Amino acid sequence: MAAKWYELITGSLDDKKAYRRYKARIAALPEPYGTAAKAFERYFMYNGGITDGDSAVMLTMLNDFADLWERAAVDQTPVEDIVGDDPVEFAEAFAAAYAGKRWIDKERNRLTETIQNLEGKEER
Amino acid sequence: MGKQTTEMLKGTLEGIVLAILAVSPAYGYEITARLRDEGFSDIAEGTVYALLVRIEQRGLVDVEKVPSEKGPPRKVYTINAQGGAYLDEFWRTWSFLAERIEQLHHRIERTNEEGE
Numbered sequence: 420m421a422a423k424w425y426e427l428i429t430g431s432l433d434d435k436k437a438y439r440r441y442k443a444r445i446a447a448l449p450e451p452y453g454t455a456a457k458a459f460e461r462y463f464m465y466n467g468g469i470t471d472g473d474s475a476v477m478l479t480m481l482n483d484f485a486d487l488w489e490r491a492a493v494d495q496t497p498v499e500d501i502v503g504d505d506p507v508e509f510a511e512a513f514a515a516a517y518a519g520k521r522w523i524d525k526e527r528n529r530l531t532e533t534i535q536n537l538e539g540k541e542e543r
Numbered sequence: 544m545g546k547q548t549t550e551m552l553k554g555t556l557e558g559i560v561l562a563i564l565a566v567s568p569a570y571g572y573e574i575t576a577r578l579r580d581e582g583f584s585d586i587a588e589g590t591v592y593a594l595l596v597r598i599e600q601r602g603l604v605d606v607e608k609v610p611s612e613k614g615p616p617r618k619v620y621t622i623n624a625q626g627g628a629y630l631d632e633f634w635r636t637w638s639f640l641a642e643r644i645e646q647l648h649h650r651i652e653r654t655n656e657e658g659e
Contacts (some may be wrong), residue, residue: 443567486615487592493614494572494587503587512590516597 422448434474441478444485452492455502456484462510548599552583553581556594558633559583561626567619571595601602 445456463480491501502509552559555658563569574595575588592607603626608616608649622630 483592483596486618487589488615489615490571491588493611497574501587501589501592503585503590509587509589509593513593513596516593516600 423452425531431474434478437478440480444489448488449492451498455498456488458483459502459506459513462507463510467515476517480514484513488522552586555633555637556590557598558630558637560591560594561598561603561630561633564620564622565627568619570609570617570619574620576580598626603624618622 423538429500445453460481463484487501490496491498559578560574562573569577572588575591578586578591594635595604599606601618603623604620605623607617607619607621610616627652
């Protein structure tokens with residue numbers, strides 16, 4: 420479906436709907452899973468750094484994230500078994516799985532290119 | 544599991560999980576359970592889950608969604624040809640590393656003994 424002109428301003432409506440569906444899934448989680456999921460979500464929003472241009476990656480990540488917690492809630496897996504003893508490390512590892520399109524990649528590429536070009540000049 | 548174990552496992556866990564999948568396809572929880580059986584007792588399910596996502600995105604496994612009685616469908620992971628190639632390389636790298644580190648260990652022990 421072609422994007423409508425107003426989606427240029429508002430962002431994709433399909434993405435918005437998908438995001439709302441995700442939000443509803445998290446809101447429906449029983450405790451303590453709901454609180455845990457929301458705490459990680461907050462951390463992702465600060466730290467995720469996923470490119471604005473790539474909402475698809477973000478949505479894939481959030482849906483996988485919702486799958487994980489819904490599964491845990493159904494199986495009654497203790498939160499501790501899901502996140503291990505270091506929640507920050509878990510959050511980083513989880514987000515890193517989707518890190519293919521992070522804003523920092525641009526800077527990584529720039530750094531790599533600059534240094535490569537340097538080496539080229541050093542060859543005599 | 545100690546901090547050092549966790550750190551050391553980081554680089555090898557992909558290979559370990561692929562090795563487990565090479566035995567038979569499995570879903571996330573089964574993989575965690577098998578890892579625990581193998582003595583990786585404190586491994587977090589979420590860590591394995593994140594890792595599975597990563598190897599899926601890198602095309603090392605095929606994924607099939609299997610409906611479950613309750614909750615969302617379970618994703619069953621099967622190692623594919625690319626994953627197999629990765630696993631072969633993993634074993635070669637592992638043997639190389641293990642051999643080198645063991646040699647270093649022995650050499651240091653010998654040096655210490657001679658020094659006494």
